Amino acid sequence: MRSKLFLLLKSPREFSGLEDIAAIAGDADRAAVLLNDAVLFAAQENKLEGLLQVCTEVFVMKDDLQARGVDPCSGAVEIDYHRLVDLIMDEYDQTVTL
Amino acid sequence: MSTMLIQIRSGTMMNMDTNVLVKLSQAALDRGHAVKVFAYGEGITALKDGQEPKRFPNVGEILQGQISQGLTLVACETCCHARGIKRGEEFEGSKIGSMTNDLSVFVSECDRMVTLAR
Numbered sequence: 001m002r003s004k005l006f007l008l009l010k011s012p013r014e015f016s017g018l019e020d021i022a023a024i025a026g027d028a029d030r031a032a033v034l035l036n037d038a039v040l041f042a043a044q045e046n047k048l049e050g051l052l053q054v055c056t057e058v059f060v061m062k063d064d065l066q067a068r069g070v071d072p073c074s075g076a077v078e079i080d081y082h083r084l085v086d087l088i089m090d091e092y093d094q095t096v097t098l
Numbered sequence: 099m100s101t102m103l104i105q106i107r108s109g110t111m112m113n114m115d116t117n118v119l120v121k122l123s124q125a126a127l128d129r130g131h132a133v134k135v136f137a138y139g140e141g142i143t144a145l146k147d148g149q150e151p152k153r154f155p156n157v158g159e160i161l162q163g164q165i166s167q168g169l170t171l172v173a174c175e176t177c178c179h180a181r182g183i184k185r186g187e188e189f190e191g192s193k194i195g196s197m198t199n200d201l202s203v204f205v206s207e208c209d210r211m212v213t214l215a216r
Binding site: 007009010035036037063080081082084085086088089094095097 | 100102114115118121122124131209211212215216
């Protein structure tokens with residue numbers, strides 16, 4: 001199975017399809033990257049826990065956290081855009097935007 | 099050199115997706131990757147010449163700077179026509195192209211594809 005990197009752009013209020021991640025990924029390795037309002041997943045423990053149940057790793061964009069003045073809960077890994085490029089180009093086989 | 103293809107389907111004034119576009123494309127260029135952007139749907143507003151946002155980043159201006167660094171920017175012709183944007187209204191270095199002649203080639207030649215859409 002090709003590994004998958006899920007790019008989440010919507011806030012937890014707008015996106016509630018965590019089961020879609022599990023369904024699309026199947027048995028493949030998968031991680032999530034939180035961008036824009038999706039960084040709010042990382043700011044709420046229960047939301048982050050839900051995401052970590054369907055993804056082995058959760059990355060969160062530092063720029064977008066700072067723009068919203070929120071801190072991530074333990075378990076989310078802060079990244080910048082250069083790290084995101086490495087994840088997309090070198091570490092995962094496909095990206096899926098939800 | 100690997101190639102990243104980004105399909106942008108959100109408009110410049112719709113949300114922050116075009117900001118993600120220009121930050122991601124710049125980081126990919128910095129890493130030495132080739133970057134191709136195909137604008138579809140509302141995303142075609144990215145290559146409209148003369149953008150002057152008052153309180154938001156000027157996505158058109160940023161993309162023009164990235165074109166000078168090697169980025170390729172093409173928009174869907176049908177999407178442009180539907181929104182009244184005619185050939186010649188795109189800024190220099192960008193192109194109004196098509197899914198058939200451009201996107202299909204980009205997809206077949208890229209190493210990774212990223213879609214930015216709602």
